[in-house]
Amino acid sequence: MAVNVEINENLVKERSKCTFNVKELTHIFDGGEKLTQERKRLVNAILSVKELQDEVPELYLSYNERYENVVRKGILLHSVLKESKDKYGEPDPRILRRAQGMVFRDMSPFLLHLGMFILTIEGQGTPEQQSEWLPKAHSMQIIGSYAQTELGHGTFLRGLETTATYDASTEEFILNSPKLTSYKWWPGGLGSTINHCIIAAQLHINGKNHGIHMFMVQIRDLETHVPLPGIKVGEIGPKLGFQTVNNGFLGFNNFRIPRKNMLMKNSQVLKDGTYIKGPNDKLTYGTMVRVRVNILSDVALYVAKAATIAVRYSAVRHQSQLKAKEPETQILDYLTQQHKLFIAIATSHAYVSTHAWMIKKYFNVVEDLGRGKLDHLPELHALTCCLKATSSRDGATLVEQCRLACGGHGYMASSNLPILYGLATATVTYEGEHTVVLLQTARYLMKAWTAALQGKVLAPSVSYLADGMKFKNQMWQNTPEGIIEGLYHVAAGKIKDAFNVIQKHVKAGKDYEDAWNLASVQLIKASEAHSRAILCDGYWRETIRNSMTTSTGVASVSGYLAQLYIVYWGLETSGDLLMYSNISREDVTVLKEKYEVLLTLIRPNAVALVDAFDFYDQDLHSTLGSYDGRVYERLMEDALKSPLNKEPVNQSFHKYLKPFIKSSKL
């Protein structure tokens, strides 16, 4: 970490209190010591290139300068990554994301090139297409994006309006955007950066619509970068976050592409226009499922960064007096502050755990799919939907909670907390809008409930529904296991209630779809409850499992964090527990005490716990969160870089203010 800098004395004291092996916990968070080493190697390569760090904070640059700066850095980073890849092979996706974060405070305009563009060629291109496009894409001779959403359509894929009409006479597809709402809208890098794009469009052959298919489209001249005739392309303007990702719009006017540009791994169009439907459309779900699983680990990083910034700041900051005659209190000593921050630390670990077992599950299902076995796909899909929804929402809330815990200074862009929130909250909407994906899980849960009623065998993640009807009179246990069991009872109860609401409306004569809509607020809550039980359960099991192999110090502090997470959610949903489990009012009071004790137990290790996330200052981009704790110095240093501070008097004084003051004197 930092060397030869003076560390704030509060942080020195905090670190001296640590009771566990910080490096050991870092390895767990990274997914193993090997991954930590791999990460550090890549990070050091990045840090050795000075031009990858900004001298002037991004927000002081003009709109175009900001964009130009990230293009410059994106290309530099590509070279560093390539060198590393040539030497050591493809890095783990999580390491890649952390590497990106050291260069871009926000996001790279090449994000979708490296992500969706290449992934889709790999997933949906034929071997010939792959061998033609992938080498060019990897060496960035073609730079691409992935264009699915339109101005008028996001969630509802079938509603997309862009058309690709086959012309057998020339063996071409003709692309069109019939209306304003048909314009592609959002793809990263599309605005001014890329020259190719994968387009989702309705395939029309001889007047028949065969639904959405993917097409490789060159949109700009490779020599001049000028958009090709028939293409209208541009950037969509500023957003809450992702400012430097260069999101764009794209419209087609009779734009022709060769037949071989349709991605034909699954369905195909022959020369004469014959359409051959692929063996299984569900295979294309794979990419989406994986992207959603990875959101868990992205969110874990956002929350961990926010927690690191807020905990270190809270160790340095002193405010008010707990006791009249004592010095001002370190704000980390206020229980209310611990209440805001420690749950964020625990949540990062919970998501890393959950991500680990979900990825395993994902690869098992992919293996099955390869053998034509589709049985586990619905369960996996339902799981990723609700976990994506819950983790993104909770994650964004926690980042914001950390920001608010830093008071006014958390509102400063230089704290980086506002930018982290912009990134975290985006995950709530992208790759499956929050409410929409919760309802997808709910659909699965309603089917599972029906199956449970019929006494059928249930998939593992919903097997508790069989128990949910049985174990009603068991004694409440105020233990992690007891709370987890209670949370499963809550989920089962909410699933049952929502099911009954639908039935009630159907019996009253409503269509099933209308009944579904009328029950949808409860359906969402059922999905959330299901997700909550699974998160707590998975995290606890993983913690127990890890504790078998870790040192006592790490096992102990990890155990406190996991207990905190479970007790926190027990208390947050105590109303549901009182409603659906056998918890008593007295048990809730005991839980509150337990929670307060856990905060106190975690307190001495708070700074060491965020140190264990092992973020470099260049990761955090924060005046409040740096390892050395030079909070106030950095706030001032950053402010002094403002262009307004480069001049003693801004021209607006002479132009507007002075003439006005003179005139008002008269």
Next chain:
Amino acid sequence: MAVNVEINENLVKERSKCTFNVKELTHIFDGGEKLTQERKRLVNAILSVKELQDEVPELYLSYNERYENVVRKGILLHSVLKESKDKYGEPDPRILRRAQGMVFRDMSPFLLHLGMFILTIEGQGTPEQQSEWLPKAHSMQIIGSYAQTELGHGTFLRGLETTATYDASTEEFILNSPKLTSYKWWPGGLGSTINHCIIAAQLHINGKNHGIHMFMVQIRDLETHVPLPGIKVGEIGPKLGFQTVNNGFLGFNNFRIPRKNMLMKNSQVLKDGTYIKGPNDKLTYGTMVRVRVNILSDVALYVAKAATIAVRYSAVRHQSQLKAKEPETQILDYLTQQHKLFIAIATSHAYVSTHAWMIKKYFNVVEDLGRGKLDHLPELHALTCCLKATSSRDGATLVEQCRLACGGHGYMASSNLPILYGLATATVTYEGEHTVVLLQTARYLMKAWTAALQGKVLAPSVSYLADGMKFKNQMWQNTPEGIIEGLYHVAAGKIKDAFNVIQKHVKAGKDYEDAWNLASVQLIKASEAHSRAILCDGYWRETIRNSMTTSTGVASVSGYLAQLYIVYWGLETSGDLLMYSNISREDVTVLKEKYEVLLTLIRPNAVALVDAFDFYDQDLHSTLGSYDGRVYERLMEDALKSPLNKEPVNQSFHKYLKPFIKSSKL
């Protein structure tokens, strides 16, 4: 409203379904027909000055251009306001805020001049000081800010480090910022705009510290605007919001000001250095209390704007099919969408109601204070603390909920929802940090509980604490009144629990202060519960009262909104109700049904309800929320203004991308 424009057909249809008199509800929201007229008069004056509207969206301007643009507009607006004031007198503060919002998408750099600077002279200056400074301030010959917070201190006033040391030999105060943390930090307009400032500093006379006092300080030369010698001033850099308010920092190095520059309405310093303590320091609380009360009405406007944007967009936007063979559904028809949006509409009305009775209460207390009667001040202070905390937090959450309800397009800056969130969330921190003010109310509640235990007479807002111990076995009523009673039981229960936790720790040998800290998570929840009961109670009573004089249509829809608000919070806190009231599980199920029915009852009037807030398009600054519903057209029009879209190829292609592509080919 808008004339001669084509209105989106969905909005036309929605408006035709309205069952109440929209103007009548507008008058209620404005606080009376007279205020509506006054507002429209001022708004029309503003709209008549074209230069007050931006041609290029603010976010496309460079850092300095943005600042210069708001200085220009601020001065223009001042002239419009002055003309109106000369003709019609001082406008209501709420109207002034709405007028500001039509000119500044964000905030004005003159915000603190018009607000705190002038208010503080009025509140704490002697008659002589007022007659010297006020005319100059009103005509903007002196432009000021109010500097209290420092880099190292926000919440804890007594900890401020700036010193004002009296030098009797020259009859001057010498101002100093002893450390980096003593620099003033945050005051609006301080960065580059103002030439005077009111400074909070520790008053030292002959080595004795007399605590915080206020001083009028000139910081820049009136002719040249250059900072005076001994002053270090600048702007603090970008933030989450308030980007154009020009927040600044300020440090002093032996800077001298005349004795008469101390604001001496209360305490005084005589020529020879004799210090005369004012009769009552509490009098200065007045301004702060009023500012906090006004936050309720600010938040009501933020939430109402967000609701207007999101409801109109949801009426225009169609996505997915509720039924397979039908066209795509208007997203406003999804119950989940109604669940997100209607509570925002109701909350705006709740806060306007609460603001109205709090302002009355405030003026009563001020009248009392004038007569030397201080009895009601603690209750008022406790009330404003928790209402400020709850309304700011809920308000920010609801603005964000409306933004998220607009999916990806809500993430666009041009929707204005991200900017509204930046403004709304700032209220959580400023003028009393959320947790800090909740704990202030908690302190009052602990005293009230002690008084209740001793059978003493309680202030009206806590009189329920006497009942809280008595009426335990009454039957639960699933009515607004029943829920409100339940919420009071919850508050009483949580107050009692927190009290007992403190007692438990004290009995175990802890100091009271440590016990307080250990109970503080529960103390905060007690404060929130108290606030929640009062908000529901006040809103319901005001709704009933209004219904006596309104038409049936307005009474009916207002009644639905108030019921929705109360049932919503009943359900959100159902765990607390199950814990502390006599509600049963079955009652909760009935409440859920009731809630769903209310959503359905409000649905036909949704668009009319947001129309009744009567925001002009220039108020909303939103591509998604305009009266005509031209959502997609505006999104594209706004994007096309991006400087990146002014050039077919950005220079970064030639500078970075092309050389790189060429090199990677080799």
